[in-house]
Amino acid sequence: MQQLEIKNLRVAIGENEIIRDLSLSVGLGELHAVMGPNGSGKSTLAKVIAGHPDYKVTSGEVFMDGENLFELEPDERARKGLFLAFQYPSEVPGVTIANFLRAAMQARLPEGEELEATDYYAKLYEKMDLLEIDRSFTSRAVNEGFSGGEKKRCEILQMAMLDPRYAVLDETDSGLDIDALKVVANGVNSLRGPNLGVLLITHYQRLLNYIVPDFVHVMVQGRIVRSGGKELALELEEKGYDLIRDHAEEPVAA
Amino acid sequence: MSNGTAVLEEVTQTPAVKSTITSSPQEGADDLPLWFQQQREQGWREFSTMPNPTRKDQAWRFSNVDALDLSPYRFANAPSDDEQVEILERSAMLNGKSGRLIFANDQLLERDALPESLRKAGVIFQPLERALIEHEDLVRKHFMTQPAVLGSAKFAALHRAQVRAGAFIYVPRAVELELPIEIFHWLVDENAAVFPHLLLVADELSKITVIEHFRSFDQTAPGFACGVNDLIAGRGAMVKYICAQRWNENVTALQINATTVERDASAMSLNLHLGGSYSRFESLSRLVGEGARSDLLAVAVAHRKQEFDARTLQDHVSPHTASDLLYKNALDDRARTTFGGLIRVEPHAHFTDAYQKVRNLLLSDDAEANSMPGLEILADNVRCTHGATSGQIDEDELFYLRTRGIPVKVAQHLIVTGFLNEVVQRLDQAAIATHLHRLIEQKFASGAD
Numbered sequence: 001m002q003q004l005e006i007k008n009l010r011v012a013i014g015e016n017e018i019i020r021d022l023s024l025s026v027g028l029g030e031l032h033a034v035m036g037p038n039g040s041g042k043s044t045l046a047k048v049i050a051g052h053p054d055y056k057v058t059s060g061e062v063f064m065d066g067e068n069l070f071e072l073e074p075d076e077r078a079r080k081g082l083f084l085a086f087q088y089p090s091e092v093p094g095v096t097i098a099n100f101l102r103a104a105m106q107a108r109l110p111e112g113e114e115l116e117a118t119d120y121y122a123k124l125y126e127k128m129d130l131l132e133i134d135r136s137f138t139s140r141a142v143n144e145g146f147s148g149g150e151k152k153r154c155e156i157l158q159m160a161m162l163d164p165r166y167a168v169l170d171e172t173d174s175g176l177d178i179d180a181l182k183v184v185a186n187g188v189n190s191l192r193g194p195n196l197g198v199l200l201i202t203h204y205q206r207l208l209n210y211i212v213p214d215f216v217h218v219m220v221q222g223r224i225v226r227s228g229g230k231e232l233a234l235e236l237e238e239k240g241y242d243l244i245r246d247h248a249e250e251p252v253a254a
Numbered sequence: 255m256s257n258g259t260a261v262l263e264e265v266t267q268t269p270a271v272k273s274t275i276t277s278s279p280q281e282g283a284d285d286l287p288l289w290f291q292q293q294r295e296q297g298w299r300e301f302s303t304m305p306n307p308t309r310k311d312q313a314w315r316f317s318n319v320d321a322l323d324l325s326p327y328r329f330a331n332a333p334s335d336d337e338q339v340e341i342l343e344r345s346a347m348l349n350g351k352s353g354r355l356i357f358a359n360d361q362l363l364e365r366d367a368l369p370e371s372l373r374k375a376g377v378i379f380q381p382l383e384r385a386l387i388e389h390e391d392l393v394r395k396h397f398m399t400q401p402a403v404l405g406s407a408k409f410a411a412l413h414r415a416q417v418r419a420g421a422f423i424y425v426p427r428a429v430e431l432e433l434p435i436e437i438f439h440w441l442v443d444e445n446a447a448v449f450p451h452l453l454l455v456a457d458e459l460s461k462i463t464v465i466e467h468f469r470s471f472d473q474t475a476p477g478f479a480c481g482v483n484d485l486i487a488g489r490g491a492m493v494k495y496i497c498a499q500r501w502n503e504n505v506t507a508l509q510i511n512a513t514t515v516e517r518d519a520s521a522m523s524l525n526l527h528l529g530g531s532y533s534r535f536e537s538l539s540r541l542v543g544e545g546a547r548s549d550l551l552a553v554a555v556a557h558r559k560q561e562f563d564a565r566t567l568q569d570h571v572s573p574h575t576a577s578d579l580l581y582k583n584a585l586d587d588r589a590r591t592t593f594g595g596l597i598r599v600e601p602h603a604h605f606t607d608a609y610q611k612v613r614n615l616l617l618s619d620d621a622e623a624n625s626m627p628g629l630e631i632l633a634d635n636v637r638c639t640h641g642a643t644s645g646q647i648d649e650d651e652l653f654y655l656r657t658r659g660i661p662v663k664v665a666q667h668l669i670v671t672g673f674l675n676e677v678v679q680r681l682d683q684a685a686i687a688t689h690l691h692r693l694i695e696q697k698f699a700s701g702a703d
Contacts, residue, residue, distance in 0.1 A: 107659045
């Protein structure tokens with residue numbers, strides 16, 4: 001199956017259950033938006049899919065094209081085609097964007113094969129132009145001293161370079177002004193196509209004005225409470241999360 | 255040596271055992287100036303009478319003073335012809351340089367003189383022994399004028415008594431050297447001792463970069479190095495000094511630096527410490543003229559049971575002076591590092607701006623980093639900050655790299671080299687930075703065995 005499939009996932013930090021029996025499938029070529037209020041577990045979902053060690057999966061699975069992701073290390077998942085754009089990307093002092101991306105691309109080559117530098121830079125510059133990133137950026141240390149907008153553009157630049165099959169974009173719009181938002185949205189849109197599935201996590205509807213989803217899911221208290229088409233986002237904008245929360249089937253745990 | 259003939263030749267050579275370094279200096283240096291001979295004798299007297307350091311001395315707290323048993327070490331002969339050929343081959347580092355001196359076992363092997371234009375401009379770059387004769391007054395005026403105040407007075411005295419190899423550099427007023435000067439010191443034989451010396455005098459408004467390489471011919475032979483470098487930046491001069499220390503890991507090494515920065519001058523030193531079983535580095539920066547600035551940078555990569563011991567003093571003598579120290583250590587296995595550093599602002603040195611930062615990256619639970627930062631402020635209206643941190647690789651940072659498909663080992667390596675590169679980048683010298691990066695990479699590769 002060509003899809004990223006989350007099946008009956010339960011995740012806890014310590015005693016605290018954050019994701020509670022969540023199921024969701026993102027087909028290749030589709031873009032799914034997951035919307036939800038703060039604390040609904042959206043970012044946890046993103047990190048668990050990518051393999052962050054701090055979270056404990058208590059039950060359920062995530063399959064990528066039929067392969068169980070929980071049997072793979074975070075870097076193996078990435079090499080097999082998973083990408084996570086972070087809400088808060090880490091700074092990597094002293095490591096330039098150019099060297100960082102080169103290491104990431106080198107890791108995807110068979111052992112003994114060296115990355116072709118000319119092709120690499122050609123591709124890098126092409127993607128940087130697309131995202132309106134200055135060339136001098138390549139020699140800056142990853143995310144160090146970056147503005148919010150620069151960090152997010154840098155995440156999308158990495159996505160563009162690494163050609164993932166499935167990308168999870170975690171709050172890619174947070175910290176962006178409207179100009180930066182358009183640039184980032186434009187970048188994401190240009191990468192959309194039949195060979196990319198996207199799980200877009202966002203708190204606000206505004207990003208969906210620029211990146212139009214195929215499906216929208218509402219996440220509250222660690223589970224999907226409603227799913228629908230792009231019009232669901234507009235309904236949410238109008239009524240707010242509270243209304244939808246009232247429709248949630250189970251009472252909220254203390 | 256791989257064939258029988260060579261071995262026979264070796265046997266017929268004079269035996270390699272010469273005098274140990276802890277016997278009094280040899281006679282037969284009569285052609286050197288009298289004042290220098292007297293300095294030797296005085297150095298010898300001081301060395302013989304001063305007590306050995308103990309851990310009870312604050313200057314040797316946390317130090318492995320047992321490493322300083324000097325009885326095994328001796329002066330070695332010049333390397334064999336074959337060895338000399340190989341040393342010359344392995345001393346090719348920078349493509350662009352103004353001049354080069356290569357010493358092995360404290361003997362001069364090769365000299366690439368300065369280009370005509372620089373010699374005509376009055377730049378001097380000579381082996382110390384020759385400069386003592388040809389530029390006696392200039393050498394005498396500056397030779398070891400700063401007392402070793404950071405603990406190694408005894409070893410500075412030993413150096414004074416035994417020094418026979420090194421470089422003297424003088425850059426006259428307003429002369430700028432575009433390309434760096436390179437100096438190599440090699441240790442060749444088992445238990446050989448060397449006493450590398452560098453005296454750099456940069457006159458008013460001049461500009462120079464010097465890089466010293468410390469290397470072992472053999473990857474295991476024990477040895478001893480006791481070096482002194484004195485850097486003098488005259489008014490408005492710009493001096494950059496780089497030390498690339500890559501002795502093998504059975505060498506005991508001491509390096510004693512004194513930097514004097516005069517009015518409006520700037521000095522930047524970067525000391526890369528990779529080799530040695532015990533390697534101690536003392537650095538004194540004296541800011542003697544208003545507007546003087548000193549940048550003290552150091553990187554150590556410590557693994558196995560290596561021990562790096564750094565002691566520094568940023569001594570602000572005049573007002574409106576600035577100093578910035580950044581030392582970074584990466585420690586693996588059971589390695590140890592010690593940093594003891596003091597910022598001293600002397601009376602009247604108002605408006606001092608002094609900074610001191612030490613960061614240790616611990617790659618193993620068994621590694622040990624000791625930091626002792628200190629401030630002594632005797633003036634008003636100063637800005638002094640210092641801090642020392644020790645930590646492990648940040649888990650979130652590591653996760654971030656892994657989500658890009660970078661395997662754990664590679665990711666850790668990137669993070670560590672990035673951590674160290676921050677220091678090297680401050681040099682703002684691309685060719686030298688590339689060379690230092692390569693040395694750091696080689697060190698990490700050697701640890702992966």
